[in-house]
Amino acid sequence: MDDYTIFMACLPGFEPLLLAETQELGFDTSALPGGVEFTGGMAEIARANRESRLASRVLVRIGEFRALHLAQLDKRLRKLPWSDWLRADVPVRVEASCTRSRIYHQKAAAQRVERAITDIVGAPLATDGLRMMLRIDDDLATISMDTSGEGLHKRGFKQFTGKAPLRxxxxxxxxxxxxxxxxxxxxxxxxxxxxxxxxxxxxxxxxxxxxxxxxxxxxxxxxxxxxxxxxxxxxxxxxxxxxxxxxxxxxxxxxxxxxxxxxxxxxxxxxxxxxxxxxxxxxxxxxxxxxxxxxxxxxxxxxxxxxxxxxxxxxxxxxxxxxxxxxxxxxxxxxxxxxxxxxxxxxxxxxxxxxxxxxx
CATH class of the missing domain: 3.40.50.150 (Vaccinia Virus protein VP39)
Known part of the structure; x- marks a missing residue:
């Protein structure tokens, strides 16, 4: 569990700053529009969330493949290592988006992910569960998990915010x-x-x-x-x-x-x-x-x-x-x-x- 692609998102315009920060933290990152990317596992995910001041959130990609129809999507989803990431006692929620793809029905695509997770792991579905994201763009399906939860600008101490606070x-x-x-x-x-x-x-x-x-x-x-x-x-x-x-x-x-x-x-x-x-x-x-x-x-x-x-x-x-x-x-x-x-x-x-x- 140490060779997954991890994406750290940031405010547009802050990519060079985040690249410098993450390299100072010891990550071998490369800049992309909207953030930086590197490979790692759970320990790197934890450090990225806890130690970055500039990242807005941290996502991990757990699978990527081509899918031309729903049956093919379903079959390939069931080969992903869901049990490495998810627990039977922790709810999940699935979000899906489809653009320029032969699979165009977002709700149907999301349902395939939900079924794979419930059948393989047994995790329940809930609107406040761990966020799982399926994106199908030009027939390429990418499955990612949000590892942060609340946005990383919420440090946990600033209960008073006042007027128009700066993140x-x-x-x-x-x-x-x-x-x-x-x-x-x-x-x-x-x-x-x-x-x-x-x-x-x-x-x-x-x-x-x-x-x-x-x-x-x-x-x-x-x-x-x-x-x-x-x-x-x-x-x-x-x-x-x-x-x-x-x-x-x-x-x-x-x-x-x-x-x-x-x-x-x-x-x-x-x-x-x-x-x-x-x-x-x-x-x-x-x-x-x-x-x-x-x-x-x-x-x-x-x-x-x-x-x-x-x-x-x-x-x-x-x-x-x-x-x-x-x-x-x-x-x-x-x-x-x-x-x-x-x-x-x-x-x-x-x-x-x-x-x-x-x-x-």
Missing amino acids: ETMAAGFMRQMGYDGSQPVLDPMCGSGTFLLEAAEIAAGLAPGRGRDFAFEQFAGAAKLHPVPPVSRTPELRYFGYDRDQGAIHGARANAERAGLGDWCQFTCQPISALTRPDMTPGLVMVNPPYGGRIGNIGQLYGLYASLGKVLAEQFQGWRVGLVTTETKLAHATGLKLEAGPVIPHGGLKVRLFQSAPL
């Missing part, structure tokens, strides 16, 4: 674009639920992003042989600062940090942009996800906010680098800072970009 996987990707390696202090002047700071502190602490949650692969047949990864422990150092004018956001962000075991690494203060001052330490990163018109409010009312932010940063944060996330190039320019635009990344129906500066 953890997206925050981690933007910080990687900034070259963050855990050694620099990080400040967020509009921190909301604290996503940038929690990701930064976890990286510095050497904590696996998936250490506090469950995964679908833990219900697979071979999961009992896996051993949990011991946590990395490093001495806390206060280098992560969050500010927000909303007291509720500050309380929520602080609680998120405590749940993640990062309370001693992070400091959260309720104050407006106008009161922002630089911490007394070596320059680091200012990471900020301000409101933007498609997300919160009228875009015309936001130019003043961006201008005020840029003025404070220019005056107070010499030597620091700025990473600003927004949908609007004009808003980024309103800061008055020299910002370079990164690739477009989809975010909840919007298209955002990271605008980053050289040291101020």
Whole structure:
């Protein structure tokens, strides 16, 4: 069970970042549209889910073959190693898609997979079961399993989210674009639920992003042989600062940090942009996800906010680098800072970009 194709999906535009991250983790990955691919077994599946900050989910391909009609599909499905992956006491659900193929009835195709699984393994069917995916494209049938369960941006600690939160996987990707390696202090002047700071502190602490949650692969047949990864422990150092004018956001962000075991690494203060001052330490990163018109409010009312932010940063944060996330190039320019635009990344129906500066 160590030579299966594993696909790690990510946000479009993050493929080069995920490729670099997974290679640093020791996986022999290659980039594909929408993610990266490599070969491995259950141990690699577990590490990919627990240790990647950028992957959205991890899929494993358990079979691929040509099928020109339903009888042929049924026959070849029954030759797959279902018992290597599935248990009789764990429900499954099957999703099917058919494009440009002689098998065109998706429901009938899905039923063939369901019958093969129930006949061979005895696993029951349920709408909340392990997700099995059949895709038939140009008569090529590919059967994959979702090994993650909930999306990997759900780390398991951020119970408070606030308005229009940034996904953890997206925050981690933007910080990687900034070259963050855990050694620099990080400040967020509009921190909301604290996503940038929690990701930064976890990286510095050497904590696996998936250490506090469950995964679908833990219900697979071979999961009992896996051993949990011991946590990395490093001495806390206060280098992560969050500010927000909303007291509720500050309380929520602080609680998120405590749940993640990062309370001693992070400091959260309720104050407006106008009161922002630089911490007394070596320059680091200012990471900020301000409101933007498609997300919160009228875009015309936001130019003043961006201008005020840029003025404070220019005056107070010499030597620091700025990473600003927004949908609007004009808003980024309103800061008055020299910002370079990164690739477009989809975010909840919007298209955002990271605008980053050289040291101020």
